[in-house]
Amino acid sequence: MQNGRRWRIIAAATILLGLLSPLSAPVQADAASASLTDVKTRLVYFTKAARTTDRALALNALAAQSAIDAKLWTAFLTSWDAATTSQSLNYTPPSGLPGSGHTFVVLGGSLNADGTLKAQTINRLTVAMTALAAYPNSAVLVTGGNAKSGVTEAQAMHDWLIANGIPEERITTEGKASSTVGNAKYSIAILATRPDVTSYTLISDASHLRRAGVLFDAAVLQTQEKSGREWNLTRIANVAYKDKTIVNPASSATTTTIASEVASILGLSGYSALVSKPPTKAKLTALTVTPPSVTTYQVGAKLKTAGLQATAIFDNGAGSLVVTDKVSLKGFTAAKVGTPKVTASYTADSVTKTASFTVSVTKAKASVGLKLSTTKVKKSKTRVTVKVKVTSATGVGASGTVKFYSGSTKLKKATLKKGAASYTLPKFTKTGTKTITVKYSGSSTVTSGKGSVKLKVTKK
Numbered sequence: 001m002q003n004g005r006r007w008r009i010i011a012a013a014t015i016l017l018g019l020l021s022p023l024s025a026p027v028q029a030d031a032a033s034a035s036l037t038d039v040k041t042r043l044v045y046f047t048k049a050a051r052t053t054d055r056a057l058a059l060n061a062l063a064a065q066s067a068i069d070a071k072l073w074t075a076f077l078t079s080w081d082a083a084t085t086s087q088s089l090n091y092t093p094p095s096g097l098p099g100s101g102h103t104f105v106v107l108g109g110s111l112n113a114d115g116t117l118k119a120q121t122i123n124r125l126t127v128a129m130t131a132l133a134a135y136p137n138s139a140v141l142v143t144g145g146n147a148k149s150g151v152t153e154a155q156a157m158h159d160w161l162i163a164n165g166i167p168e169e170r171i172t173t174e175g176k177a178s179s180t181v182g183n184a185k186y187s188i189a190i191l192a193t194r195p196d197v198t199s200y201t202l203i204s205d206a207s208h209l210r211r212a213g214v215l216f217d218a219a220v221l222q223t224q225e226k227s228g229r230e231w232n233l234t235r236i237a238n239v240a241y242k243d244k245t246i247v248n249p250a251s252s253a254t255t256t257t258i259a260s261e262v263a264s265i266l267g268l269s270g271y272s273a274l275v276s277k278p279p280t281k282a283k284l285t286a287l288t289v290t291p292p293s294v295t296t297y298q299v300g301a302k303l304k305t306a307g308l309q310a311t312a313i314f315d316n317g318a319g320s321l322v323v324t325d326k327v328s329l330k331g332f333t334a335a336k337v338g339t340p341k342v343t344a345s346y347t348a349d350s351v352t353k354t355a356s357f358t359v360s361v362t363k364a365k366a367s368v369g370l371k372l373s374t375t376k377v378k379k380s381k382t383r384v385t386v387k388v389k390v391t392s393a394t395g396v397g398a399s400g401t402v403k404f405y406s407g408s409t410k411l412k413k414a415t416l417k418k419g420a421a422s423y424t425l426p427k428f429t430k431t432g433t434k435t436i437t438v439k440y441s442g443s444s445t446v447t448s449g450k451g452s453v454k455l456k457v458t459k460k
Contacts, residue, residue, distance in 0.1 A: 036065055041268040043073060045275060047080060048259030053348045054282055057319050068228060076221045080214050080262075084250045087210045089240040093134040094201075097236060101198035103172075103191070104131050104239070107183050107212060108144020108153030115151030117160060120205065123241040125160055128203050131239050132166060139197075140166065141190065143174040143183045180212055181261050188219035191233060199234040206240040210250060213238065214258050218265040282318035287311070287327075287353035289344045295357070298364040299445040300394030303332045303342070310344050310355070334361050334394075336445060364392035368402075368440050368451030377457045379431050384455065385424045388438045390416060390446070398446045405437040416440075428457040 039062045046055035055077070063070035106128045109121040117125075121144075132140055140161065144153025152175035161171055174190055177183040191197050204212055216235060224231045250258070263271035293307030310327040313320050327344040334340075338361050345354045373385040390398035398419045404412040406425065414421040428434065433456050442448030 034061060036062070036069065037268065038270070039065070040069075040073070040266065041263065041270045041274055042279065043077065044259050044263050044266070044268060044271060045278065047077060048255055048275075049278070051281065053284075053314075053321070054279070054318075056321050057282055057314065060319050060321070069225065072221055072224050072230070076217055079217050080258075083210050083214050084248075084255060084258075086248055087213075087246060087250070089206050089209060089242075089246060090237055091206075091240055091242050093131040093239055094237045097135055097138070097201060098199050099135075099137055101196055102135065102138045102236075103197050103200045104128055104135075104138055104140045105187055105200050105202050105216075106140060106142045106157060107180065107202065107204040107208065108142060108146075108157055108177075110146055111148040111151065111153055111156055113148055115147075115149035115156060117156050120243075121153065121157060122160070123243070124204055125157060125164075127239050127241045128161070129164060129166070131201070131203065132170070139170050139172065141172040141174060141187055141200075143177050143187045145176045145178050145182065147175075180208070180215055181264050183212070184215040184219040185222075185265055188216060188223055192223050192231070198232055199236050201237050201239060202235070203239045204241070205243040206246050207244045209238050209240055210246065211254065211258050211261070215261055215265060218262045222266055280316075281349055282314040282316070284312055284346070284348040284351040284353055285315045286313040287323075287344065287346050287355045288313065289327075289355040289357055291357040291359075296360045296362065297334050298362055298392075298394050298396075299334055299337060300364050300392065300396035301334045301361075303329065303334075303359075305329075310346060312346055312348060312353070314348075331356075332359065337361055337363055363442070363445055363447045364394045364396045366398060366440055366442065366447045366449030367391050367393070368438055368449045370436065370438055370451045370453045372436075372453060372455060375455055377428060377434075377455050379457050379459055380427050380429055382457075383424050383427055384436075385422055386436055386438065386453075387422045388420065388451070390419045390440050390449070392446045396445050398440065398443060400441045400443045400446075402441070403439045405439065407435055431457045431459055433457075 039058055042058045043055060046058060059070055059074060062073060106124055109118055112118055128140060132138060142154045142157035146153055154173040154175040158171050158173050162168060172190060174186045177186050191200065202209060202212055202216060220231060220233060288311045290309040292305050294304045308324055309322060310324045311320050312323045323346050327346045330343050331340055332342045339358050340361065341356050341358050343354050343356045345352055369389045371387045374382065377384055386404060388402055392398060399416055401413055401415050402421050403410055404423045411425065412423045414423055433454055435452055435454050437450055437452045439450040440448055
């Protein structure tokens with residue numbers, strides 16, 4: 001089942017200020033000379049060409065000019081990416097669709113010469129009947145023009161639904177579209193006038209829904225851009241007639257077609273010229289790194305990347321990208337005390353740049369724990385065994401020696417085995433409270449430390 005695709009999602013990607021050239025220039029240049037239309041045209045081309053770095057830079061350029069446009073486009077491109085890489089289909093009505101404010105949109109196919117429906121469209125309508133039965137509060141919009149014998153696809157679909165028991169009041173017709181581009185533009189235009197409609201689900205052939213979904217998303221984007229605000233309309237899932245098995249990712253031919261039609265919906269007339277003369281790829285020229293917030297570690301600790309920021313710098317004024325989650329880090333080791341150098345590396349279009357920072361590794365802090373064999377001690381009779389366990393804050397094993405004291409009197413020196421040692425104290429000849437202390441000498445990886453415990457010696 002395909003999860004809902006929401007237009008009101010906020011991009012996970014960080015949008016930074018950057019620079020981008022105008023369409024007429026062969027290389028990247030100052031963003032101030034690139035119009036919003038130029039930048040958006042490039043975004044479509046870069047998506048089609050899978051030029052992810054250039055697309056991210058273009059989003060930065062868009063954000064520099066219009067924060068709302070950048071937000072809307074980031075959401076649109078996220079949805080488009082999902083359609084390209086992980087399109088999923090439902091062959092039966094999915095569960096969990098809204099109980100109100102919902103519409104199924106059925107895309108039409110060509111008619112016979114006499115204005116009757118072809119099998120392709122009847123298959124889609126049969127799927128729609130199942131969906132409408134599963135969601136009796138949902139409406140249906142049928143879309144398609146291309147009239148034959150004075151009958152549009154939408155009218156023929158409307159009449160078929162009526163003949164099969166769907167009430168007139170549940171049906172809306174869109175009879176101008178002559179293509180999927182038109183289906184998207186005109187259907188969304190109708191839904192834009194219906195504030196009661198807050199979600200919709202597309203119904204078409206399996207082979208059609210990937211492209212249709214992206215185009216409907218583009219039509220929603222266009223509506224939002226015109227109004228300058230986000231629109232509360234959600235495309236949720238789909239229902240497909242299985243005309244063929246769909247595989248991911250989309251083919252190059254499908255991606256090319258989708259991009260051209262997206263440009264058409266959005267009115268990006270310069271797209272064809274851009275395809276003919278693509279802009280030069282931005283070239284990575286440098287990488288800068290801000291070290292993480294924590295730069296001092298104990299032996300055995302793991303690197304903490306909170307606060308780390310890596311920024312990739314590109315040539316010809318193309319701008320920069322925060323690439324923190326894309327860098328690889330090498331060189332960190334906390335196996336011993338020292339000042340290791342950590343190197344971050346980032347690759348874009350076969351160009352790799354590095355930047356480094358230094359951290360400090362100190363000895364792990366020791367913790368000395370004591371345990372007595374008994375706390376009921378009788379003068380001149382009871383002998384108490386003291387067990388000591390030395391651990392470290394990072395789990396590094398402690399080695400070396402410990403010394404046992406009663407008050408200030410040294411009693412015994414012992415070598416740790418797997419961080420532990422024990423000693424049986426002499427009998428106490430005097431009553432009172434006694435302080436038993438164990439001092440750990442430390443090692444090359446663990447600090448020294450000590451632990452104390454009190455016991456009370458009584459006559460009986």
